[in-house]
Amino acid sequence: xxxxxxxxxxxxxxxxxxxxxxxxxxxxxxxxxxxxxxxxxxxxxxxxxxxxxxxxxxxxxxxxxxxxxxxxxxxxxxxxxxxxxxxxxxxxxxxxxxxxxxxxxxxxxxxxxxxxxxxxxxxxxxxxxxxxxxxxxxxxxxx
Numbered sequence: 001x002x003x004x005x006x007x008x009x010x011x012x013x014x015x016x017x018x019x020x021x022x023x024x025x026x027x028x029x030x031x032x033x034x035x036x037x038x039x040x041x042x043x044x045x046x047x048x049x050x051x052x053x054x055x056x057x058x059x060x061x062x063x064x065x066x067x068x069x070x071x072x073x074x075x076x077x078x079x080x081x082x083x084x085x086x087x088x089x090x091x092x093x094x095x096x097x098x099x100x101x102x103x104x105x106x107x108x109x110x111x112x113x114x115x116x117x118x119x120x121x122x123x124x125x126x127x128x129x130x131x132x133x134x135x136x137x138x139x140x141x142x143x
Contacts (some may be wrong), residue, residue, distance in 0.1 A: 077140040079133040083107030
């Protein structure tokens with residue numbers, strides 16, 4: 001592995017470290033092999049240990065998550081990537097099925113179809129062909 005020269009009390013020693021196994025180093029001093037025990041000082045870590053406090057237990061009404069009816073909420077269809085709208089295939093008032101193609105956009109030099117995530121009625125269309133959109137811009141609202 002590594003070779004070193006040591007001078008101890010005027011004598012020169014050629015030391016070759018051949019390997020380590022736990023705290024034992026296999027070394028060769030002037031051609032004679034030795035197993036040398038290495039004493040390591042325990043190093044204190046500089047990174048503090050984080051201890052999190054237990055979260056407070058919910059009380060009474062807080063133990064249940066209120067249910068929201070999916071029939072009354074609107075779904076917004078957002079842009080998956082920044083790009084340009086090529087075509088819009090729906091208009092306000094159209095009925096759409098889950099998985100139906102709503103529009104086509106160009107993103108990263110590829111045409112991408114944007115599909116309906118649920119069945120419903122188109123409440124609003126916020127884009128038109130030629131519009132440039134950013135990621136997560138609202139494209140269409142489905143009621």
